[in-house]
Amino acid sequence: MKRELTYALSFLVLLPSSILFFSFVYPLDRQFLSRFALLASHIGEECDHSIGRWVWDETYPQQLYDENCPFLDPGFRCRQNGRRDEGYRKWRWQPYGCDIPRFNASDLLERGRNGRIVFAGDSVGRNQWESFLCMLAKGVSNTSEIYEVNGNPITKHKGYLAMRFQEYNMTVEYYRTPFLCIIGRPPLNSSNQVRRTIKLDQLHWYSTRWVGADVLIFNSGHWWNSDKTIKSSTYFQEGGKVNMTMNVKEAFRRSLETWKSWALHNLDPRRSFVFFRGFSSVHYWNGTWNGGGLCDVETEPENDPKRIETEPFHNIFISRVVKQMQYGSWKVHFLNITYLSVLRKDGHPSKYREPGTPPGAPEDCSHWCLPGVPDTWNELLYAQLLSEKFGFNNSFPESG
Ligand SMILES: *[C@@H]1O[C@H](CO)[C@@H](O)[C@H](O)[C@H]1NC(C)=O
Ligand SMILES: *[C@@H]1O[C@H](CO)[C@@H](O)[C@H](O)[C@H]1NC(C)=O
Ligand SMILES: *[C@@H]1O[C@H](CO)[C@@H](O)[C@H](O)[C@H]1NC(C)=O
Ligand SMILES: *[C@@H]1O[C@H](CO)[C@@H](O)[C@H](O)[C@H]1NC(C)=O
Ligand SMILES: *[C@@H]1O[C@H](CO)[C@@H](O)[C@H](O)[C@H]1NC(C)=O
Ligand SMILES: *[C@@H]1O[C@H](CO)[C@@H](O)[C@H](O)[C@H]1NC(C)=O
Numbered sequence: 001m002k003r004e005l006t007y008a009l010s011f012l013v014l015l016p017s018s019i020l021f022f023s024f025v026y027p028l029d030r031q032f033l034s035r036f037a038l039l040a041s042h043i044g045e046e047c048d049h050s051i052g053r054w055v056w057d058e059t060y061p062q063q064l065y066d067e068n069c070p071f072l073d074p075g076f077r078c079r080q081n082g083r084r085d086e087g088y089r090k091w092r093w094q095p096y097g098c099d100i101p102r103f104n105a106s107d108l109l110e111r112g113r114n115g116r117i118v119f120a121g122d123s124v125g126r127n128q129w130e131s132f133l134c135m136l137a138k139g140v141s142n143t144s145e146i147y148e149v150n151g152n153p154i155t156k157h158k159g160y161l162a163m164r165f166q167e168y169n170m171t172v173e174y175y176r177t178p179f180l181c182i183i184g185r186p187p188l189n190s191s192n193q194v195r196r197t198i199k200l201d202q203l204h205w206y207s208t209r210w211v212g213a214d215v216l217i218f219n220s221g222h223w224w225n226s227d228k229t230i231k232s233s234t235y236f237q238e239g240g241k242v243n244m245t246m247n248v249k250e251a252f253r254r255s256l257e258t259w260k261s262w263a264l265h266n267l268d269p270r271r272s273f274v275f276f277r278g279f280s281s282v283h284y285w286n287g288t289w290n291g292g293g294l295c296d297v298e299t300e301p302e303n304d305p306k307r308i309e310t311e312p313f314h315n316i317f318i319s320r321v322v323k324q325m326q327y328g329s330w331k332v333h334f335l336n337i338t339y340l341s342v343l344r345k346d347g348h349p350s351k352y353r354e355p356g357t358p359p360g361a362p363e364d365c366s367h368w369c370l371p372g373v374p375d376t377w378n379e380l381l382y383a384q385l386l387s388e389k390f391g392f393n394n395s396f397p398e399s400g
């Protein structure tokens with residue numbers, strides 16, 4: 001009896017590690033993997049929402065919002081920009097072994113009353129923020145009571161936007177910080193080759209405004225490649241010194257250490273729910289994002305999981321740092337949306353991007369049409385908040 005228990009326990013311990021092991025060694029054998037995940041999801045109480053499949057659901061987007069939501073960037077309104085196929089809006093994410101709780105805007109508004117929700121990261125983070133605003137706005141009868149605190153319009157040109165939900169005394173904020181760290185002029189004595197540096201040991205100065213938020217959703221990754229850094233004369237700096245040989249991976253890893261140390265020193269573990277979203281996949285065929293890559297031929301999700309690429313290095317670093325922060329009363333999570341997003345090669349604006357885009361301009365196969373894939377990310381966010389009883393004890397920490 002005792003021995004059996006030991007076997008069962010070691011199986012439980014081995015299972016996650018073998019899944020990890022297999023995903024490195026045999027990244028392509030997804031069917032095998034998903035069977036394991038299904039098994040795993042039944043063992044623990046918590047279900048793994050990151051693995052599943054897209055199912056056709058005629059009723060799906062209507063329950064959330066539509067393209068007339070006033071908070072949508074013109075670049076994400078694909079139908080209004082001429083996209084004719086409508087299928088991309090009708091797929092619902094179905095995790096193996098459980099269902100995602102139905103998104104309830106009024107419930108989330110109530111839980112977030114008097115609070116602040118902060119999104120920080122790159123433009124895909126803004127994509128998710130806009131989706132979140134529209135989902136939440138469904139719980140408000142009069143959308144004129146939702147406004148930007150400085151009266152700014154929602155455009156991609158603003159670095160900071162805060163939408164106030166008047167009735168709930170709540171704000172949902174967006175901060176553009178593609179590298180999370182400070183990017184600026186190099187030190188005076190550096191070589192002419194260096195036009196800008198990313199200061200890996202200093203979090204963006206916007207971070208002073210993140211303190212005290214109830215929910216924080218970070219993302220980073222798309223700018224961490226050599227095209228957008230070293231090849232455009234942007235090098236990495238630490239302690240006033242530019243390091244001319246540090247590569248992008250190592251720099252990204254160090255930026256996450258800076259982020260972790262900032263969070264542990266500046267956030268209140270009892271109050272804040274912290275998320276770091278995983279990498280959002282791009283789908284460029286026959287070219288790169290700036291070299292004629294395309295995705296407008298895609299009208300359906302990928303249905304062959306074997307064709308899915310391996311885990312991006314960003315996720316490996318992010319999930320590692322997040323795990324190091326999961327102690328005491330900290331509520332820090334890796335929001336793993338990479339697999340579900342990589343299947344959605346049909347979900348991008350492609351050539352139906354913002355009005356006024358010249359005909360020969362590159363297609364947008366990195367952001368997502370809205371309503372669309374980021375709605376699912378927000379559903380998973382909501383599910384996690386629910387499972388941790390967000391808003392019941394944390395709204396008034398002083399009096400409670
Ligand atoms: C993210 O989820 C996918 C699908 O479940 C999984 O294969 C992958 O290992 C996860 N990534 C991390 C870093 O946990
Ligand atoms: C949504 O939440 C509100 C407030 O908590 C509740 O009254 C309502 O029944 C919920 N709606 C659904 C469809 O679950
Ligand atoms: C609004 O929320 C803030 C905390 O974010 C709180 O200090 C203030 O008292 C609240 N105002 C009202 C009218 O409840
Ligand atoms: C909606 O809110 C705005 C701003 O508070 C107000 O001027 C308007 O009268 C409201 N409309 C309705 C139908 O209540
Ligand atoms: C530039 O100045 C910093 C700080 O004074 C010093 O540590 C560094 O070695 C100098 N770098 C070069 C290339 O001279
Ligand atoms: C630059 O960073 C690399 C790690 O990527 C390190 O090995 C090297 O020592 C650093 N160079 C200097 C001059 O600090």
Ligand SMILES: *[C@@H]1O[C@H](CO)[C@@H](O)[C@H](O)[C@H]1NC(C)=O
Nearest residue numbers: 285286287294295296297298
């Ligand atoms: C990519 O190019 C090849 C060869 O020119 C062509 O056969 C294929 O249809 C193209 N794929 C897409 C998605 O445009």
Ligand SMILES: *[C@@H]1O[C@H](CO)[C@@H](O)[C@H](O)[C@H]1NC(C)=O
Nearest residue numbers: 387388389390392393394400
């Ligand atoms: C909320 O606070 C009450 C009283 O302090 C406590 O009994 C309960 O377990 C707390 N709930 C959560 C989810 O922390």
